[in-house]
Amino acid sequence: MRTSRHNRRYTTTIRHSNIFRVSDVVDYSKKLFFSTGRIFIFKDNFLKFDAIKDESIDLIVTSPPYNVDIKYGTHDDSMSYQDYLKFTNAYLEVCYRLAKDDGRFCLNIPLDKNKGGQQSVYADITAIAKAVGWKYHSTIIWNEQNISRRTAWGSWLSARAPYVIAPVEVIIVLYKKQWKKIKNGVSDITRKEFLEWTNGVWSFVGESKRRVGHPAPFPVELPRRCIKLFSYVDDTILDPFLGSGTTLISCAQTNRRGVGVEIDASYCELAKRRILREALTEQLELERMTL
Numbered sequence: 001m002r003t004s005r006h007n008r009r010y011t012t013t014i015r016h017s018n019i020f021r022v023s024d025v026v027d028y029s030k031k032l033f034f035s036t037g038r039i040f041i042f043k044d045n046f047l048k049f050d051a052i053k054d055e056s057i058d059l060i061v062t063s064p065p066y067n068v069d070i071k072y073g074t075h076d077d078s079m080s081y082q083d084y085l086k087f088t089n090a091y092l093e094v095c096y097r098l099a100k101d102d103g104r105f106c107l108n109i110p111l112d113k114n115k116g117g118q119q120s121v122y123a124d125i126t127a128i129a130k131a132v133g134w135k136y137h138s139t140i141i142w143n144e145q146n147i148s149r150r151t152a153w154g155s156w157l158s159a160r161a162p163y164v165i166a167p168v169e170v171i172i173v174l175y176k177k178q179w180k181k182i183k184n185g186v187s188d189i190t191r192k193e194f195l196e197w198t199n200g201v202w203s204f205v206g207e208s209k210r211r212v213g214h215p216a217p218f219p220v221e222l223p224r225r226c227i228k229l230f231s232y233v234d235d236t237i238l239d240p241f242l243g244s245g246t247t248l249i250s251c252a253q254t255n256r257r258g259v260g261v262e263i264d265a266s267y268c269e270l271a272k273r274r275i276l277r278e279a280l281t282e283q284l285e286l287e288r289m290t291l
């Protein structure tokens with residue numbers, strides 16, 4: 001089989017790359033659940049996370065709990081809205097501390113909330129992020145193409161109290177101090193991807209809970225786009241709410257270093273299994289093909 005130039009470069013990077021810089025991990029023994037040398041899973045409460053050095057992260061990609069009463073193993077997803085905003089403030093502060101000065105943040109959240117009282121979630125979280133110090137860059141609308149969610153009409157065919165629901169989620173794009181990256185690096189985005197993804201309405205379907213075995217996974221396509229658009233090959237990506245490990249699968253597939261934090265041991269185990277199955281086997285296969 002003929003080896004493409006891209007594959008050869010990719011494989012070389014895998015073989016010769018350093019591990020996620022040892023100096024960036026303050027203490028390996030600290031709640032480290034799994035590591036391949038470039039991919040790290042920590043079983044920890046992210047609000048107390050101090051296992052890696054401050055200012056060591058190039059890009060954060062995550063989807064936090066939405067506070068919509070999802071039955072996670074450990075986390076309580078049914079707080080009061082005020083407590084949810086306090087929780088939001090707390091994780092945004094930890095993320096800020098861990099990001100480099102040119103670090104970026106793709107935060108996947110709902111646009112608003114209808115269940116249990118209407119709330120302007122996106123507007124409120126954006127305001128908190130700015131108060132923490134994050135700077136606003138833009139917003140991507142993720143059209144999940146899921147129309148089956150339309151079940152609550154408020155008042156059917158009546159102006160008395162109808163509900164309007166946008167079947168989309170958003171990805172707020174933030175940065176710490178400066179948007180332009182300080183150093184040059186290798187970008188692996190294609191012309192077609194760049195043209196398509198810089199249009200801020202993304203349309204692709206969500207992930208199946210049953211297939212993945214987690215109550216709220218996002219599809220690999222979401223972190224893949226954020227990672228290829230906003231980071232260089234070999235950059236370090238963080239997901240503070242790792243869940244089933246989707247962001248780290250994407251890191252392994254795009255040759256980035258990845259750090260994931262998850263509070264629930266069974267989701268850490270699931271993430272580890274998915275990474276080994278869906279990402280690393282592909283890399284090993286690629287290496288075998290290019291020898």
Ligand SMILES: C[S@@+](CC[C@H](N)C(=O)[O-])C[C@H]1O[C@@H](n2cnc3c(N)ncnc32)[C@H](O)[C@@H]1O
Pocket residue numbers: 044045046047062063064065066072073074075214216217218219240241242243244245246247261262263264267
């Ligand atoms: C929306 S899910 C993330 C799903 C993930 N994007 C995926 O594709 O599987 C949020 C995750 O955050 C975890 N979590 C909640 N509170 C946490 C905390 N304080 N620290 C770390 N993880 C937490 C939950 O257990 C849950 O797995």
